[in-house]
Amino acid sequence: MTRLDEADGHIVVINTFTVDPAKAEELLRVLVEGTEQVVSKRRGFVSANWHMAEDKRHVTNYAQWRDRGAIAAMLADPEVRDHMLRAGALIDRVDPIVYRLRRTFSTPE
């Protein structure tokens, strides 16, 4: 389970992959595998949350990291790059955007 809380100070990266819908499930498998085996074990990793768009044109990760240095180290890691190349062969484009969470509204659960 992932918690979103303005007070946690995490850096948020929303990474949107645009894909041929026929390849979307394969792409998700590759990305989940890379997260499980490599990215989630890197320093500063907080969470990854993989989403499939209803029309299967997008596969998107809502990711949290402790700091910018951890993101830079992860991106420079050869094992991470290998997984990225596998994913890159399946996609049309990728749009990563770096954020801070500013305001959360949530119903009581």
Place this chain on the structure above:
Amino acid sequence: MTRLDEADGHIVVINTFTVDPAKAEELLRVLVEGTEQVVSKRRGFVSANWHMAEDKRHVTNYAQWRDRGAIAAMLADPEVRDHMLRAGALIDRVDPIVYRLRRTFSTPE
């Protein structure tokens, strides 16, 4: 606080607003106000999580809803539309994408 959990069955809408960085803080204010006063009180609302991109070119909401009917009713609501028009005057474009959360990885906290 918002929780992301594959088992909750929520519909996720990630709504990315592209904006002139000089207008980004004003846009965030308008969108947070609309969420607080109107959208968060609508049936089926679960959460809204407003993010500011580090380069201020994007303001993005990670939103959860109970079902598609609740989203349709919210979009048809005249009060919601009034707030959308206010936000619409400030933005270059908006890209809403509808998802299901498929797989979450999270460090223990």
